[in-house]
Amino acid sequence: MSGPAEGRHSPPRLDAFLAQLAANNASPHTRAAYARDLADAWASLAAQGLTDWPETQPHHLRLWLAQRHAEGLSPRTLARRLAAVRALLRALRREGMIEHDPSLGLRLPRADRRLPETLEPEPLNHLLDQPADDALEARDLAMLELMYGSGLRLAEVCGLNLPDLDLGEGAARVLGKGGKTRIVPVGQAALAALCHWLPLRPLFAPPGETALFLSRLGRPIAPRTVQGRLTRLARKHGLAGRVHPHMLRHACASHFLQNSGDLRAVQELLGHSSLATTQIYTHLDFQHLARVYDAAHPRARRDKA
Known part of the structure; x- marks a missing residue:
């Protein structure tokens, strides 16, 4: 994976991660959603003083999720954003850049099961x-x-x-x-x-x-x-x-x-x-x-x- 991207809140290693998704046949819509969710997470982590993903600890992710929950994001949205971070961390672990996934063990607010809208x-x-x-x-x-x-x-x-x-x-x-x-x-x-x-x-x-x-x-x-x-x-x-x-x-x-x-x-x-x-x-x-x-x-x- 490449080094940190330019810009304070630009997620490091994002381009290489998105290229991996494309190689795995992820749709452009899916890749765009991952990019948005990772940008949101990195904005919080960078504000906490991190410069790259391998520095991430569980308390950094907990603070990010707590902030977004306080801002009114639903459990479903929080789960989707955390899933994007976990996907990136799994990629880093496969490459040997981290030994342990700091997202393991994090618990999110329970989401109500929302039924899809339909038509009679x-x-x-x-x-x-x-x-x-x-x-x-x-x-x-x-x-x-x-x-x-x-x-x-x-x-x-x-x-x-x-x-x-x-x-x-x-x-x-x-x-x-x-x-x-x-x-x-x-x-x-x-x-x-x-x-x-x-x-x-x-x-x-x-x-x-x-x-x-x-x-x-x-x-x-x-x-x-x-x-x-x-x-x-x-x-x-x-x-x-x-x-x-x-x-x-x-x-x-x-x-x-x-x-x-x-x-x-x-x-x-x-x-x-x-x-x-x-x-x-x-x-x-x-x-x-x-x-x-x-x-x-x-x-x-x-x-x-």
Whole structure:
């Protein structure tokens, strides 16, 4: 790893660490998040007088975490930032630059398990069933159908290329987190939306461009553009509250689980490496069951005296 970076609060050895992440197929989004979290940690450590990571002791990290907790950061955010520091310290230990990891044994405030935001089928179907007013809306609806119908992440949709689609088989090859590839089914609604978009795609596609979804300028569509377009469509068609792309993936998982009860199939569809990650949707499924029970069971609620 390289020596300390210039600038009082620039984390030492950051460039080499990010290069290692890139070599391990970490996405640009993941590398940017690590860089932000390490910069935050190093700002505190540098203020405590440290000049390089090997000088770090447990009390330095405890003070940093205590400061951020006092500033109102959630346990979830603190855990993510500490995970970035631990990843860097593990790299230093592998290189023999430190003997012991000073982050071991640190305890964080307990995080409440936060359920992902999702959408109910009725408003979601209302949004997706609207006809496209122009070519860009046809593109938008095809992307939304894939996120909801196939459970794709926003980055996965933006990364699709024409050869990844097999319309005859109703399938798509998706490049997920960590460079892992999976095949997902593409349902009839998504196939219909794609068949509407694909004849319009040449209006935007420069020669040789293989990205499935393009901006109006003919470039592969950016995640921020998808968010903006979804917000526009949601407002246009009367959906209340903030709607973001990941809600469609969550809706896919929870609606699939409600109707199938097959947690492992949901895990495979979403591309989760661990079933524990997928199990959060059992909580969403229980919430759905509780609502139905309250509405339908004659003895679910008692009249108040």
